[in-house]
Amino acid sequence: MRMFARILALLLLFTTLGASASLLSQQGVPARYMQTTEDADIWAQVGNQVVSVGNVRAGQILAVVPTAADYYEFNFGFATGFIDKGHLEPVQGKQRVEDSLGDLHKSLSNQNLMTWKDTPVYDAPAVGSAPFGTLASNLRYPIISKLKDRLNQTWFQIRIGNRLAWVSSLDAQEDNGIPILTYHHILRDEENTRFRHTSTTTSVRAFSNQMTWLRDQGYTTLSMYQLEGYLRNKVNLPARSVVITFDDGLKSVNRYAYPILKQYGFHATAFIISSRIKRHPQKWAPKSLQFMSISELKQIQDVFDVQSHTHFLHRVDADRHPILLSRSYHNILFDFEHSRRALAQFNPHVQYLSYPFGGYNATAVQAANDAGFIWR
Template identity: 80%
Template sequence: MFIRLIFSVLLLFVGSSANASLLSSNHTPAQYMQTTEDADIWAQVGDKVVSVGTIQEGQILAVAPMAADYYEFNFGFGTGFIDKTHLEPVAGKQRVEDRLGDLNKPLSNQNLVTFRDVTVYNAPSSGSAPFGTLSDNLRYPIIASLKDHLNQTWYQIRIGNRLGYVSSLDAQPDNGIPVLTYHHILRDEENTRFRHTSTTTSVVAFSNQMTWLRDTGYTTLTMYQLEGYVRNRMNLPARAVVITFDDGLKSVYRYAYPILKEYGFKATSFIISSRIKAHPQTWNPKTLQFMSISELQASQDVFDIQSHTHFLHRVDANRQPTLLRRTYRNILLDFEHSRRALAQFNPHVLYLSYPFGGYNDKAVQAANDAGFHMAVTTVRGKVKPGDNPFLLKRLYILRTDSLETMSRMISNQTK
């Protein structure tokens, strides 16, 4: 029953800032309750409400009074849920005293990540009483890192207005979310022209890469969720990846789309809006063909349509992106034109991919002024909280890269 109720609240939180300190709201004063038994806790992680750990019997937690069969409490950047049957009022005016840190201290712009269930302690010592656990596959914001008398690092976190401590032996520092970049997808037997082009991936390689992501438990994120991560507004899983495609090529609709759809994956398609075709083209693997209006519409159950500019996807005589030679106003007008042209597919065109990865100060300013929230580059690396939202890094997985290479590249062990 409780699980059904929890899932019924999901729509109240998806895509919102429900994570903004519900217990400090004037409308919902905090109430301290004590657990009568070990209690499961739930929270929204990405677009799902999932089990995120436990609170040990006898622990005091600040919760928000609710008319439902559960209480809400602060959990990371969002809201946690706990069944009311596991709690009772704290006797008298007793409340928890956390003397080892400041509950109101701002977060450190860093997370820990869990790859198994980990113990949360009441003090930075494995000899202290456990407060509860955090489940496998979580990113969780850190207040601070500190050392114990053995020089062991501990992560200080906050759950339900309580301070908790996780050993660095149990969890890892968050090294960022990989944003994967693809362009052209072709079968090996038909790839006679683009075989040595680094931006062309074979169907077999792409299928194997997506199968590996599925089998290892990765969640594919939207750019909206990535923005929540960059701006510290959303809880996300540890095993997470963003899949992006630049240009809007027909081959992506023909080959990548059915694979992604089969696996239930989401991806972002950065479209050159001036190259959208009125009608589908007859397939020809020897040329670069672009998706039509109907193909873009048909693939929107997988692809989120975003901008790759309108007329600026060109190079000059020196093979440099023409964007770098344009005035601020010219760039701004193109960005705005692209957003308007793509509005027929998506009223929320908020993200930009710079053509050929080329950008300068004028382009960054124009992207912001045109109404984009973030922009991606071709600079190699992962995306981390607090990064400049208009200079986000990405990763290329080449057709010749083994699955072991891919695993190392997107692993949290690699920065």
């Protein structure tokens, strides 16, 4: 526990300073192979937390980087792993890391495996091969490649501490991506007389039940920054991860969604139509579409990250097509830049854009890039 506390303190320091979660590149010290003297627990940053991520069996070889503290660092997925120095010693005898095919230097396959239980990891892709260790439950871990053994069983090749290892597909599954739950409007059943048959309106009861289910299943809510990190292969994330977003910036988000999300410790992203932000809060009127005020947006910032849903471009033309599709590059660029400036009072780092009605073209993509959005 003392080692865990030291690791956590170090990660909190780097997070506070805005540094990368990967500490190895900051050391300037080359890695060296060492051998475990006993079964050793390993830790790593997953999402925003430092957690136990499994163990390595006695006698295994890892490439580690020494630190001034009581632990070594090693490569673990897309971040840094930690292991107690007391569990390692110089490699004994003529043992070495096997890599006859050069797989250690292969690029990752842009695919992960997911663990739903404590998952055995092996030295070779064969039933009965020597155990390397264990990956903990609820992890996403990058795959180098896949192969089938003589029994037609699929094995995932992975890399831990510059060591090749294998996980059976019987013990883990391939990552099919992170679900994104998108909402707009929330109302109580008894007050919803106008939007009852509108697909973008969710009842308070249904939303509460959905969030309760996510909480009970152990899901972690991600920010758009974490989602981007996942898509760019830069962060380790839990298997049970979900992104929650609300488009438009309606007052019902503050009134109903915010307290439910806060109750469960969840976070979400609000994509705001910046031209519709009200100067002062409006009296609640469930029969109309009302938008949040400046003060209401500031109130929800401990739960919601504010991003852009354009400024004036959330409209359709006479043929019900998004007007963004018919606007010039300069018109779109002006709107996107205006939206980022208007939202800066809530978030000085507005980097993400949700296209109205899901409509975009090459002109819109270029304008979004030039306006400073890094992910569309």
